Amino acid sequence: MKITFYGVRGSTPVSGVDSLIFGGHTSCVYVTANNGDSIILDSGTGIIALGNELLSNCHDINMLVTHNHWDHIQGFPFFRPIYQDNRNISIIVGNVDYNDKDAILTQMSGSNHPVKYQDLPSIIQLDTELAKQDAFSLASFEITTQPLSHPDGGTAYCLHADNQKVAYVTDNELSPVNPPVTSWQEWLAFIDQADVLIHDAQYLAEDMPLKQGWGHSTVDQVVELALQAKVKRLYFISHDPARKDSDLLTIEASLRTKYQHQLAIEFAREGTHIELIASL
Numbered sequence: 204m205k206i207t208f209y210g211v212r213g214s215t216p217v218s219g220v221d222s223l224i225f226g227g228h229t230s231c232v233y234v235t236a237n238n239g240d241s242i243i244l245d246s247g248t249g250i251i252a253l254g255n256e257l258l259s260n261c262h263d264i265n266m267l268v269t270h271n272h273w274d275h276i277q278g279f280p281f282f283r284p285i286y287q288d289n290r291n292i293s294i295i296v297g298n299v300d301y302n303d304k305d306a307i308l309t310q311m312s313g314s315n316h317p318v319k320y321q322d323l324p325s326i327i328q329l330d331t332e333l334a335k336q337d338a339f340s341l342a343s344f345e346i347t348t349q350p351l352s353h354p355d356g357g358t359a360y361c362l363h364a365d366n367q368k369v370a371y372v373t374d375n376e377l378s379p380v381n382p383p384v385t386s387w388q389e390w391l392a393f394i395d396q397a398d399v400l401i402h403d404a405q406y407l408a409e410d411m412p413l414k415q416g417w418g419h420s421t422v423d424q425v426v427e428l429a430l431q432a433k434v435k436r437l438y439f440i441s442h443d444p445a446r447k448d449s450d451l452l453t454i455e456a457s458l459r460t461k462y463q464h465q466l467a468i469e470f471a472r473e474g475t476h477i478e479l480i481a482s483l
C-alpha cells in the first residue's frame with residue numbers, strides 16, 4: 204500500500220508562516236493498494252488538492268469518513284470530482300450519534316453553499332450502515348471498524364490489503380472520564396501489529412485534565428498503545444491548530460528521543476508520501 208497525507212491539522216484549517224512545514228489543511232489521507240484501488244480517508248480541506256489530481260482519471264472514488272465534525276467533511280463541497288458528470292463516488296460515513304449521518308452531503312443545502320447536493324452531476328452513493336459492521340469489503344480492501352471515543356461518535360477504520368494493515372484512528376480519546384465505548388484492550392486487538400497507525404494526538408500530558416472529555420488523546424497515550432500493539436510505524440495527525448509548526452517540531456523531537464529504538468514516530472506533514480514495504 205501507499206499512503207499520502209493531504210491534510211493533517213485538527214479542528215480548523217490554518218494558514219501563514221507558522222504552518223508551512225506541516226501544512227494547514229484538515230484531515231484527508233489517501234491510501235492506494237498495489238493494484239491501483241484507492242480509498243480516501245476523511246474529507247477535510249486536504250481533499251481539495253486531492254480532488255484536483257483525481258480529475259484527470261475516471262476511476263471510481265471510494266471514501267471512508269470517520270465522523271461529521273467540520274474538520275472531517277468541510278472540504279467536500281470543493282472536491283471537484285463531485286461536479287464531474289456521472290463520476291461514481293461511494294461514501295461510507297462513520298456511525299455518529301445523531302440522525303444527520305448524511306451531513307457530508309446536506310452541508311450543501313440551504314444557505315450554506317450555492318450548489319445543492321441534489322443538483323450534483325456525479326453519481327454519489329452514501330452508506331450510513333456499513334460502518335456499524337465489524338468488517339466489510341470496499342474495492343479490493345478489507346475494512347475493519349471500531350467505534351471512536353469522541354463527542355458525537357464516529358468510526359475508526361483498519362484497511363487491509365497487500366498483506367498489510369493501515370489503522371486510521373481519529374479523533375479518539377483513549378482515557379476519557381466516562382467508560383470509553385472502546386476499551387484499551389479492544390484498541391490493542393484492533394490495531395494489533397499494524398504496519399502503520401495514524402492517530403490524532405492534539406494534547407500533551409500538561410493539557411490534562413482541562414481537555415479531558417474533548418475527544419482526543421495525549422501523544423504519550425498513543426505511543427504507549429502503539430508499543431503494546433507492536434505497531435511498526437506511528438504517524439500523528441489532527442494537530443492542535445493553536446500549535447505552531449515550531450511547537451510540533453519540538454514535541455516530535457522529544458518523542459523521538461524518549462522512544463528512541465522502540466518505535467518509528469512521525470508527525471505527518473501535508474504531502475508526505477509513504478510506500479509500505481511488501482511483507483514476505
Ligand SMILES: [Zn+2]
Pocket residue numbers: 270272353374418
Ligand atoms: Zn472530531
